Amino acid sequence: MNLLQQIYQAGLKHKDRLAVSQSEQGFTYTQLFQAIHQITQQIKATHVSERPILVFGKNDFLTLATMLAVSNSGRAYIPVDAHTPLERTGMIFNAAKPSLVLTTVELQSDYRDVLKDPITVNYDASVAFDWADVDLKSSIRGNQSNYIIYTSGTTGTPKGVEVSHDNLLTFTNWMNQDFEKFEHNHFLEQALYSFDLSIFSIYPSLTTAGTLVSLSRDETMNFKLLFERLNRSEINTWISTPSFVDICLLDRSFVEENHPTLQQFIFCGEELTVKTAEKLLQAFPHAQIYNTYGPTEATGAISQTLVTQEMVKHYHRLPLGHAKPGVEIQILDGELIIIGDSVAKGYFENPEKTKQAFFEIDGKRAYHSGDAGSIDPDGLVHYQGRIDFQVKFNGFRIELQDIEANLQLIDQVEKAIVLPKVSDDHKVVALVAVIQTKVELPTRAYERNYTKLLKSELLKSVMEYMLPTKFVYLDEFPLNANGKIDRKMLATQVLGN
Numbered sequence: 001m002n003l004l005q006q007i008y009q010a011g012l013k014h015k016d017r018l019a020v021s022q023s024e025q026g027f028t029y030t031q032l033f034q035a036i037h038q039i040t041q042q043i044k045a046t047h048v049s050e051r052p053i054l055v056f057g058k059n060d061f062l063t064l065a066t067m068l069a070v071s072n073s074g075r076a077y078i079p080v081d082a083h084t085p086l087e088r089t090g091m092i093f094n095a096a097k098p099s100l101v102l103t104t105v106e107l108q109s110d111y112r113d114v115l116k117d118p119i120t121v122n123y124d125a126s127v128a129f130d131w132a133d134v135d136l137k138s139s140i141r142g143n144q145s146n147y148i149i150y151t152s153g154t155t156g157t158p159k160g161v162e163v164s165h166d167n168l169l170t171f172t173n174w175m176n177q178d179f180e181k182f183e184h185n186h187f188l189e190q191a192l193y194s195f196d197l198s199i200f201s202i203y204p205s206l207t208t209a210g211t212l213v214s215l216s217r218d219e220t221m222n223f224k225l226l227f228e229r230l231n232r233s234e235i236n237t238w239i240s241t242p243s244f245v246d247i248c249l250l251d252r253s254f255v256e257e258n259h260p261t262l263q264q265f266i267f268c269g270e271e272l273t274v275k276t277a278e279k280l281l282q283a284f285p286h287a288q289i290y291n292t293y294g295p296t297e298a299t300g301a302i303s304q305t306l307v308t309q310e311m312v313k314h315y316h317r318l319p320l321g322h323a324k325p326g327v328e329i330q331i332l333d334g335e336l337i338i339i340g341d342s343v344a345k346g347y348f349e350n351p352e353k354t355k356q357a358f359f360e361i362d363g364k365r366a367y368h369s370g371d372a373g374s375i376d377p378d379g380l381v382h383y384q385g386r387i388d389f390q391v392k393f394n395g396f397r398i399e400l401q402d403i404e405a406n407l408q409l410i411d412q413v414e415k416a417i418v419l420p421k422v423s424d425d426h427k428v429v430a431l432v433a434v435i436q437t438k439v440e441l442p443t444r445a446y447e448r449n450y451t452k453l454l455k456s457e458l459l460k461s462v463m464e465y466m467l468p469t470k471f472v473y474l475d476e477f478p479l480n481a482n483g484k485i486d487r488k489m490l491a492t493q494v495l496g497n
């Protein structure tokens with residue numbers, strides 16, 4: 001059975017269960033397939049080519065149904081969030097050259113122009129529907145491309161990671177097998193559909209007739225709305241970036257007593273620090289907390305570990321876990337290489353970039369993760385930061401994330417990011433530590449004292465040449481649309497880059 005057939009079978013058994021629960025409204029599995037059926041017909045009526053279809057919308061029921069209808073029509077979908085800036089939307093459109101653009105939101109004329117007159121999706125819940133009407137014969141399967149996700153990309157044209165149906169199937173099967181199971185699992189859906197963290201919720205939930213508890217952008221951006229929503233929602237499995245749970249942990253009500261159903265946390269997308277894990281274990285002592293690791297190019301995540309009290313006491317940096325079945329991780333020149341059935345097809349219609357990052361080992365697909373790491377003899381994988389976050393400073397090779405990890409171990413530090421200040425001739429001339437503290441620092445004198453303290457604490461764990469040359473204090477770190485700390489924005493804020 002392919003994924004859509006699995007979702008159909010699961011839904012058929014629980015027709016009246018909510019597939020999606022939004023802030024104001026819920027949608028059952030019957031409504032989901034009613035919508036998929038109607039939108040599939042709408043796509044078929046356009047008689048467009050087999051090229052991918054761009055889906056422009058928000059995280060909601062209709063956008064989800066549209067992505068699944070695209071799968072049902074035998075094409076790959078390209079999810080683009082409706083809040084994407086115009087210029088980037090245009091870049092994605094031009095790079096992807098989709099056969100069709102489907103939108104679930106009202107569009108301003110400049111977006112309509114850039115997206116070349118997209119078609120607005122229609123869904124009418126009052127039209128008669130029978131489950132037997134749904135035709136899944138043309139739905140995506142095997143090595144066909146399921147979706148293309150454009151990564152944020154630091155420079156130049158965005159790259160579209162092309163993920164096959166079977167990449168996604170093996171990921172979904174692993175999620176359904178290797179983590180906690182609940183009779184009727186309610187998954188938090190916080191990540192934008194345009195970010196591959198969203199597949200952690202969508203496919204495991206729908207293939208097991210679970211409910212997606214979908215947060216709107218307003219809810220994720222507004223603390224008050226977020227807590228109102230969390231307090232009135234039943235969630236069993238929490239999926240987010242660590243930065244997002246950090247925000248929730250700021251509220252004292254985010255504890256087990258108030259959220260007794262919340263029994264599993266799964267993190268991916270950025271480093272889960274010991275500090276965050278400790279706080280979460282304290283707030284939810286009976287919950288299972290998983291650290292998972294993987295880039296978009298290897299479909300969601302490819303390793304996991306249960307984070308225990310012993311682990312947070314034992315490690316400075318939490319391990320990434322063991323590779324999932326079907327995947328092997330090797331170290332080549334200090335870099336984590338991901339090999340096996342999770343490795344994506346490549347960058348969509350970009351053979352040059354594909355060749356730089358993807359290759360073969362013993363006939364299996366392999367991917368250069370760009371992450372530095374090591375592997376224990378028993379296969380436990382450890383993370384040592386992004387290779388591109390290594391700098392040369394005063395002749396020494398320095399891992400910025402290594403300094404960050406050590407700063408974060410200091411009691412007084414809430415969060416730390418270390419940025420290199422680069423001169424016009426591309427030399428690193430200073431290391432700037434940006435710190436969020438646990439206490440307020442009302443004057444410069446307080447800051448100076450704090451800096452002294454942090455330096456002496458840091459020197460207990462790092463070499464002198466790794467000591468940041470400047471310390472800057474901020475109340476809050478900016479997050480990007482994917483809910484990760486936004487280093488680029490932080491650099492602009494702090495260094496004026």
Ligand SMILES: Nc1ncnc2c1ncn2[C@@H]1O[C@H](COP(=O)(O)OP(=O)(O)OP(=O)(O)O)[C@@H](O)[C@H]1O
Nearest residue numbers: 151152153268269270271272292293294295296383
């Ligand atoms: N559990 C984890 N611990 C540490 N780092 C992680 C973990 N999970 C993911 N990462 C980091 O996130 C990267 C993958 O993120 P993603 O695929 O979203 O792309 P990105 O490089 O962050 O963003 P983009 O390519 O969109 O600019 C990994 O290569 C790794 O550096």
